[in-house]
Amino acid sequence: MARETDLDKLRHSTAHVMAEAVLELFPDAQIAIGPSIENGFYYDFELPRALTQEDLDVITENMKAIMKEGKPFIRKEVSRDEAREFFADQKYKLELLDAIPEGEVVTMYNQGKFTDLCRGPHVESTKDLVPEGFKLLNIAGAYWRGSEKNQMLTRIYGTAWTSGKDLRAYLDHLADIEKRDHRKLGKELDLFSLHEEAGPGLVYWHPRGARIRLAIEDFWRNEHYKNGYEMVYTPHVGKSWLWETSGHLGFYKEGMYPPMEMDNVDYYAKPMNCPFHIMIYQNGKRSYRDLPFRWAELGTVYRYEKAGALHGLLRVRGFTQDDAHLFVTPDQMDEEIMEVLRFSLYMLHSFGFKDIHAYISTQPEKSVGEKEKWDAATEALKRAVEKEGLEYDIDEGGGAFYGPKIDLKIKDAIGREWQLSTVQFDFNLPERFDLTFVDKDGVEKRPYMIHRALLGSIERFFGVLVEHYAGAFPPWLSPDQIAIIPVAAVAYDYAKDLEKKFRAEGFRVVNDLSDDRMNAKIRKAQKMKIPYMLIIGEKEMANGQVSVRYRTGKQVNGVDVDAFIAEVKEKVENKEQI
């Protein structure tokens, strides 16, 4: 167990004080566990009734009072019997006690009226805690010991810092996260919607969202061609034998939409694209001269995610993977892995993600395929990651049963990690579908198969992008790149000319000819986070110019139209933010 930092100690001790305060309110409460966590702490209780916000206020006041009293935290080593007797009416503590290995010292910590079974460490006294530096945040349900078979407890989450200033900074950070929420911005910027009445977890892309998606997809397709991929399109449903052969019906059935029967055969909506790409592979006798195949598809798949797991665009039931499958000979493996990783990084960088961390997952206990293959593939993954100079962690035994993999996690603008790219070896499907290629020596051999997704799923990636940019997309992605804002009706003809000109240049333009006042038009464009606003009136008309107001608030008046076009083009081409 890692040594606890001072902040961990503070948080853990604050959790104990919270438990004391809760027991003051509910003397009969059963207490479970209360550790420190990132940014705070929690404690789980079994309570006689549901908590309200008022309860939290009372608990908070109790806690502050306890902190002011300055009660020492006292550590005490006890025998198991002593502990068992002390916690006779605390069933969870008794269970925890039983789980402590024989021979390990049992310790209890006391402060004021509260004593907990706890290995510590804690601060010296409750007066070392910071009344103005903590806040109880929310109430949630949590299973005892994290198992859904067990009793659901009430968990109170809190945050704690060494000063009121740090607390405020953290609360500001939480507010920032809320402002960036892609569900909120998706509504405000009119990007997408979800309709429970039409099916939970299924996404509707509005025109403005679709424009962003198309910009992403166009870029994605072009880059794939440049990197030697071919595009394929495959069906959305397939007969059950495909999924029996692939093993999905065996291992993954509860994650699939239920079957549709037609002509006495069950059809399933695809949860993955692999079997379909394999069908294309199977369509002919393959030679080593043909390999590698790199087949990519923006393939829409359907998976049954539990209702409680659905979350905006980040967790949905129908989504589009930016999928590709590589069929390679064993001696092409190294080179192909290098290329896939390089390509992944290039894509992520293009979208403004610079901070990238790799995770390599190796052979688990239960797996298919020979050990030599696993080792060779794992080594290839490591070599690739090292060659790109990426920091990486190894998750020993964390691979899927069918092969090792690399996952790439990016950090967004406010430091949150998201897993996007994944590159996975598959020793299973080539076997199950009996894939072969004819090698130089005329012998049929098994190809290697690599699954990879660079962005993950378009929906999820889009959600991450919205939060990363807080809705202020760089011009190349922005749904509207330019807003034309004529000051008065006299400038409408000029506005229309400009609009035509910009469209001819390939820009996405909105021309605001409404009878709003200019100020209102600016406000609207600003709220839609349009990067360039062009204010035009008599002055600009006379000189064939535009006045540019940037989303950032900067203004430049009297700009020649061609100079403006060149400026925007450069930003778009370089995928730069303004």
Added chain:
RNA sequence: GCCCUUGUAGCUCAGUAGGUAGAGCACCACCAUGGUAAGGUGGGGGUCGUCGGUUCAAAUCCGCUCGAGGGCUCCA
């Protein structure tokens, strides 16, 4: 699936101790033609998520159900 919270006009939200619904924005109409974040006036729009119960009377109380949010679990 489980726990807690929650569901009132397109959106954001008010609705005090139960007496048959309000605001702002958006939308429509008219007036106003305006130089860097909301011009004015008027208007249309809701069976208060669904079903059932208590009551003379329910958006307000109770039950069921369907969603959503925060968690837990799950994510081969």
